[in-house]
Amino acid sequence: xxxxxxxxxxxxxxxxxxxxxxxxxxxxxxxxxxxxxxxxxxxxxxxxxxxxxxxxxxxxxxxxxxxxxxxxxxxxxxxxxxxxxxxxxxxxxxxxxxxxxxxxxxxxxxxxxxxxxxxxxxxxxxxxxxxxxxxxxxxxxxxxxxxxxxxxxxxxxxxxxxxxxxxxxxxxxxxxxxxxxxxxxxxxxxxxxxxxxxxxxxxxxxxxxxxxxxxxxxxxxxxxxxxxxxxxxxxxxxxxxxxxxxxxxxxxxxxxxxxxxxxxxxxxxxxxxxxxxxxxxxxxxxxxxxxxxxxxxxxxxxxxxxxxxxxxxxxxxxxxxxxxxxxxxxxxxxxxxxxxxxxxxxxxxxxxxxxxxxxxxxxxxxxxxxxxxxxxxxxxxxxxxxxxxxxxxxxxxxxxxxxxxxxxxxxxxxxxxxxxxxxxxxxxxxxxxxxxxxxxxxxxxxxxxxxxxxxxxxxxxxxxxxxxxxx
Amino acid sequence: xxxxxxxxxxxxxxxxxxxxxxxxxxxxxxxxxxxxxxxxxxxxxxxxxxxxxxxxxxxxxxxxxxxxxxxxxxxxxxxxxxxxxxxxxxxxxxxxxxxxxxxxxxxxxxxxxxxxxxxxxxxxxxxxxxxxxxxxxxxxxxxxxxxxxxxxxxxxxxxxxxxxxxxxxxxxxxxxxxxxxxxxxxxxxxxxxxxxx
Amino acid sequence: xxxxxxxxxxxxxxxxxxxxxxxxxxxxxxxxxxxxxxxxxxxxxxxxxxxxxxxxxxxxxxxxxxxxxxxxxxxxxxxxxxxxxxxxxxxxxxxxxxxxxxxxxxxxxxxxxxxxxxxxxxxxxxxxxxxxxxxxxxxxxxxxxxxxxxxxxxxxxxxxxxxxxxxxxxxxxxxxxxxxxxxxxxxxxxxxxxxxxxxxxxxxxxxxxxxxxxxxxxxxxxxxxxxxxxxxxxxxxxxxxxxxxxxxxxxxxxxxxxxxxxxxxxxxxxxxxxxxxxxxxxxxxxxxxxxxxxxxxxxxxxxxxx
Numbered sequence: 001x002x003x004x005x006x007x008x009x010x011x012x013x014x015x016x017x018x019x020x021x022x023x024x025x026x027x028x029x030x031x032x033x034x035x036x037x038x039x040x041x042x043x044x045x046x047x048x049x050x051x052x053x054x055x056x057x058x059x060x061x062x063x064x065x066x067x068x069x070x071x072x073x074x075x076x077x078x079x080x081x082x083x084x085x086x087x088x089x090x091x092x093x094x095x096x097x098x099x100x101x102x103x104x105x106x107x108x109x110x111x112x113x114x115x116x117x118x119x120x121x122x123x124x125x126x127x128x129x130x131x132x133x134x135x136x137x138x139x140x141x142x143x144x145x146x147x148x149x150x151x152x153x154x155x156x157x158x159x160x161x162x163x164x165x166x167x168x169x170x171x172x173x174x175x176x177x178x179x180x181x182x183x184x185x186x187x188x189x190x191x192x193x194x195x196x197x198x199x200x201x202x203x204x205x206x207x208x209x210x211x212x213x214x215x216x217x218x219x220x221x222x223x224x225x226x227x228x229x230x231x232x233x234x235x236x237x238x239x240x241x242x243x244x245x246x247x248x249x250x251x252x253x254x255x256x257x258x259x260x261x262x263x264x265x266x267x268x269x270x271x272x273x274x275x276x277x278x279x280x281x282x283x284x285x286x287x288x289x290x291x292x293x294x295x296x297x298x299x300x301x302x303x304x305x306x307x308x309x310x311x312x313x314x315x316x317x318x319x320x321x322x323x324x325x326x327x328x329x330x331x332x333x334x335x336x337x338x339x340x341x342x343x344x345x346x347x348x349x350x351x352x353x354x355x356x357x358x359x360x361x362x363x364x365x366x367x368x369x370x371x372x373x374x375x376x377x378x379x380x381x382x383x384x385x386x387x388x389x390x391x392x393x394x395x396x397x398x399x400x401x402x403x404x405x406x407x408x409x410x411x412x413x414x415x416x417x418x419x420x421x422x423x424x425x426x427x428x429x430x431x432x433x434x435x436x437x438x439x440x441x442x443x444x445x446x447x448x449x450x451x452x453x454x455x456x457x458x459x460x461x462x463x464x465x466x467x468x469x470x471x
Numbered sequence: 472x473x474x475x476x477x478x479x480x481x482x483x484x485x486x487x488x489x490x491x492x493x494x495x496x497x498x499x500x501x502x503x504x505x506x507x508x509x510x511x512x513x514x515x516x517x518x519x520x521x522x523x524x525x526x527x528x529x530x531x532x533x534x535x536x537x538x539x540x541x542x543x544x545x546x547x548x549x550x551x552x553x554x555x556x557x558x559x560x561x562x563x564x565x566x567x568x569x570x571x572x573x574x575x576x577x578x579x580x581x582x583x584x585x586x587x588x589x590x591x592x593x594x595x596x597x598x599x600x601x602x603x604x605x606x607x608x609x610x611x612x613x614x615x616x617x618x619x620x621x622x623x624x625x626x627x628x629x630x631x632x633x634x635x636x637x638x639x640x641x642x643x644x645x646x647x648x649x650x651x652x653x654x655x656x657x658x659x660x661x662x663x664x665x666x667x668x
Numbered sequence: 669x670x671x672x673x674x675x676x677x678x679x680x681x682x683x684x685x686x687x688x689x690x691x692x693x694x695x696x697x698x699x700x701x702x703x704x705x706x707x708x709x710x711x712x713x714x715x716x717x718x719x720x721x722x723x724x725x726x727x728x729x730x731x732x733x734x735x736x737x738x739x740x741x742x743x744x745x746x747x748x749x750x751x752x753x754x755x756x757x758x759x760x761x762x763x764x765x766x767x768x769x770x771x772x773x774x775x776x777x778x779x780x781x782x783x784x785x786x787x788x789x790x791x792x793x794x795x796x797x798x799x800x801x802x803x804x805x806x807x808x809x810x811x812x813x814x815x816x817x818x819x820x821x822x823x824x825x826x827x828x829x830x831x832x833x834x835x836x837x838x839x840x841x842x843x844x845x846x847x848x849x850x851x852x853x854x855x856x857x858x859x860x861x862x863x864x865x866x867x868x869x870x871x872x873x874x875x876x877x878x879x880x881x882x883x884x885x886x887x888x889x890x891x892x893x894x895x896x897x898x899x900x901x902x903x904x905x906x907x908x909x910x911x912x913x914x915x916x917x918x919x920x921x922x923x924x925x926x927x928x929x930x931x932x933x934x935x936x937x938x939x940x941x942x943x944x945x946x947x948x949x950x951x952x953x954x955x956x957x958x959x960x961x962x963x964x965x966x967x968x969x970x971x972x973x974x
Contacts, residue, residue, distance in 0.1 A: 055641075118638065118639060118641060118642030118645060119641070119642075119645070121642075121645075122642070122645035122646070122648070122649060125649040125652075125653075126649060126652065129649070129652050129653055129656050130656075132656050132660070133656060133659055133660075136659075136660065144660075147660055148613055148660060151656065151657070151660060152607065152616050152617075152620060155620045155623075155653065156604065156607070156620070156623070159600075159620070159623045159624065159627060160600075162627050162646070163597075163600055163626075163627055163630065166627065166630045166631050166634065166635060166638065167593070167630070167634070169635050169638065170593070170630075170634040170635040173635050173636075178639050181638075181639060181642065195582070197581045197582065198582050198593075201578070201579070201582070472839070474836075474837065474838070474839030474840045475839040475840065475842075475843055477840050478839060478840035478841070478842075478843035478844060478968075479843065481840070481844075481964070482843065482844060482847055482961070485957070485960060485961070485964070486957065489953060489956070489957055561952065561953040561956050562952065562956065564956075565956040565959060565960055568960050568964075569960060569963045569964065569967070572963075572964055572967060572968075573967055573971075576967060576968070576971040576972055577971060580971060591972035591973065594971070594972055595840075595972070
């Protein structure tokens with residue numbers, strides 16, 4: 001029942017996208033707003049709520065992530081209404097976008113809500129493959145090439161995830177039988193797994209697959225190139241929603257791995273993420289356009305979320321996740337508006353917005369830019385504070401506290417490089433360059449306002465309490 | 472018998488790493504999938520597992536016949552480059568492939584002591600995963616990269632069949648569905664559309 | 669002992685038959701009218717009746733080399749695994765000895781090519797050196813890994829062991845070494861992907877280039893050597909990689925062994941028809957595959973035991 005409710009908007013969207021009628025565009029947009037309703041209903045239900053047997057189970061973690069994703073989805077589709085004012089796009093591409101967005105949404109619901117490794121993977125693959133075609137809604141040869149790139153690298157990442165899943169399944173099958181695919185049973189019986197080595201190899205391969213998909217260490221630039229080549233709402237979808245589907249898998253797998261051998265997990269993930277942030281911070285320092293800049297900063301924040309999660313601060317990780325999921329799409333959308341089909345560059349991007357709408361827009365962008373580099377009222381500031389505190393707490397119990405403090409200092413230096421770069425970019429946006437007359441549309445402004453309100457809601461004490469109660 | 476089929480599986484993958492012609496590569500991929508299908512059938516027979524039979528038959532129909540056929544049609548339709556020379560020189564791959572094999576075999580050596588059914592197939596499927604990654608790496612054209620991706624899927628299946636004695640039916644069907652979806656997306660990607668406003 | 673001698677004589681006798689059989693099969697497959705499968709004997713007879721002419725530039729090596737090409741191969745014949753159950757065999761000769769003797773024969777062949785002082789001879793010798801240098805490591809590895817699977821380093825004993833209890837559990841590494849050995853069989857005998865034994869086109873020939881100057885008895889000896897070399901490789905393949913039918917009665921076993929040889933010859937002919945000759949500098953690629961497979965079979969055996 002709940003499942004039908006969740007899937008109906010996507011199915012309607014899929015079929016409506018085949019209609020030839022001009023009006024269907026509005027119907028599509030409207031349907032994409034409806035995705036929020038069943039999710040809010042799901043959010044209010046008592047947890048854990050079995051949607052489909054033991055295959056799809058809604059608990060606090062995944063409903064939170066699904067709720068965040070659906071808000072992002074609405075914001076993105078709002079901004080999509082005036083996409084043709086900023087970039088050249090054919091009406092056919094619109095419908096294709098919605099068609100694949102529907103498939104994407106189905107895959108996403110399955111992968112986020114799944115309590116079953118197999119279904120998680122199937123949903124992830126479905127979401128990945130459908131985004132491939134979304135990139136191609138931009139009919140340029142660069143987008144064509146990057147779509148291939150995404151197809152191949154994404155497929156490698158996802159296949160690595162499946163490979164690891166099979167190994168994990170093989171490690172737990174002797175005690176759990178066919179049930180060894182269920183996350184909750186695996187978590188409950190983690191200490192009884194007869195061959196922890198097999199599990200750890202499986203976990204390592206899965207994690208590397210996920211990290212490849214999120215753009216971690218060896219594959220730092222591929223996501224940036226793809227988001228550069230595609231339309232900005234697609235880029236927003238990538239960083240806001242698709243990565244959340246990946247990271248929810250990481251949360252679940254690492255929960256099990258923590259029980260099996262915490263030290264191995266911690267050292268592996270810690271080394272990997274620090275290496276990622278080290279490289280990404282210098283890449284950010286050299287980034288020359290908005291989309292690449294934000295995409296690389298997305299990688300940085302994902303790495304921070306991962307590091308917070310494994311160092312025993314799930315609250316910080318979830319807060320950071322929520323803040324990033326709202327901020328990054330907002331930034332991508334506003335970057336798309338600022339660039340307006342590549343007419344404008346970073347220098348002077350904020351100049352020329354004169355009317356009331358423009359002023360609000362300018363204000364919101366400044367807010368977002370300051371929030372993404374964790375200036376105090378931003379939720380990111382609190383999550384980083386909590387996260388670093390948790391890291392030190394974890395290290396206190398062992399005897400490598402000095403190494404941990406050194407690592408945190410190193411991380412802070414890297415973060416300050418990013419901070420410096422962002423503030424330099426903000427100044428260049430504000431004070432350099434030439435003045436042009438620019439326009440911003442009400443739907444874009446509305447979607448940015450939605451993101452701002454959601455960010456503020458994240459900071460409410462009751463939300464923070466809820467986040468603390470999740471894990 | 473199972474050992475023999477596994478050997479054929481790895482052998483066809485290694486030979487496809489040295490291939491320089493597209494159709495020959497498709498042939499090796501099809502051989503690879505065929506051995507996989509027969510492997511599934513023979514393991515299914517020894518375990519008396521009906522789901523494994525379905526998997527085996529579907530593998531043979533879909534991967535050994537269907538996908539090479541579709542790819543061949545696509546290559547005619549979109550004029551693929553059929554002469555595919557690996558970017559990595561043969562003398563380097565001669566050194567690289569044994570290095571990969573030794574590495575993966577030793578990597579999975581502890582597993583051999585842990586699980587007792589078909590233990591060393593885990594090693595072979597991990598090494599074939601790496602080899603298909605190498606196949607993707609050593610070509611610049613799209614078509615061999617697709618084949619590399621598909622043979623990666625094959626090595627996943629090999630792992631699923633041998634290490635776990637078959638995954639749940641639901642998951643295997645889901646994987647097949649995703650594979651079909653991938654083929655559809657690949658087909659769509661080849662259509663290069665121009666901007667019409 | 670009688671069976672042993674009889675087996676060797678039989679193999680030497682059917683050696684020209686096998687090569688003519690390959691040629692005839694190829695002609696049938698190419699829709700030509702096939703030559704008689706006894707053509708090899710006729711050629712031999714014809715060459716024996718011819719006068720010996722030796723180039724004025726060549727030294728004494730040309731006189732001795734054909735015998736020295738043939739004799740190591742004849743010695744190798746004595747070390748082959750037994751054809752039938754109950755026959756005498758030499759058990760202690762290992763992969764190195766056999767490879768060494770085969771390359772000794774190749775060495776004299778190359779000397780012969782150089783000695784003729786023609787441009788082609790030198791070219792052929794250098795090409796032969798190039799190929800056999802690549803063949804040898806793979807061959808040692810392959811025979812070595814099969815001997816390990818059989819549990820004895822001696823090739824003769826290995827063949828017997830394989831025939832008596834076939835290593836079912838090492839099927840994968842067995843297959844790999846089989847593939848590797850088959851490639852070597854094609855390469856070392858100058859069959860098509862490596863060398864075309866039928867043309868005298870100067871761009872492609874390897875084996876023919878070295879013996880371009882010879883006639884009469886010397887050519888007959890060299891032709892005999894090359895057919896015996898094929899028989900050596902084919903019977904090694906038959907007894908190491910198709911080790912079945914060893915336990916039958918003496919006559920049946922001989923017949924079965926000869927049928928296996930003919931099957932191998934048929935497969936060689938089939939492959940020759942279906943593949944194009946490789947460019948000379950692509951040959952390392954093919955032999956590289958052989959080396960990879962030989963190595964793979966060794967490590968699969970050692971590490972995985974599969």
